Amino acid sequence: MEWIYLILAGLCEVGLVSFMKLSDGFRKKNYLLLTAVAGFSSFFFLSKALESISLGLGYGIWTGIGAAGGVLLGMFVFGEKKDWRKLLFISMIVIGIVGLKLVGE
Template structure:
């Protein structure tokens, strides 16, 4: 179950970053509230996951999911660059997260 908590925490991290972007520097109150709620959701599930999963592995996977998810959504919805180099390095993040799961 800890891995489910960690994946949920990663999705919460992605939501946190996206809502932060949409809050426009915390000027839009509704998105600011969503930012805080997503952050709390993410940290809660990360804390649940870290009861079982080693700290280094859990943190690396949590940030990997957050980083990769944020990059993908940025490319899809915020017109960020889809340069092949970005996609290559995004692939390395995903490979690293999968590798940590396999060896952990």
């Protein structure tokens, strides 16, 4: 169950940065509320995951999901520049996450 919590925490982290972008500097109140809910949810699920997953492993995977998801959403949803090098480095993050999982337990 802790891995489900960790994945949910990472996805909420992606939601957090997406809603923050959509809030236009926190001027759009509906997105401000969604940012707060996503942020709280992300930290809540991360705290639940860290009850049984080591700190280094859990935090590394959580930030990796957030970073990779944020870059991919930026490229494919928010119209940011698409570049094969970005995808290369995102794949390195994913490989790092898998590596952490393999050696972390």
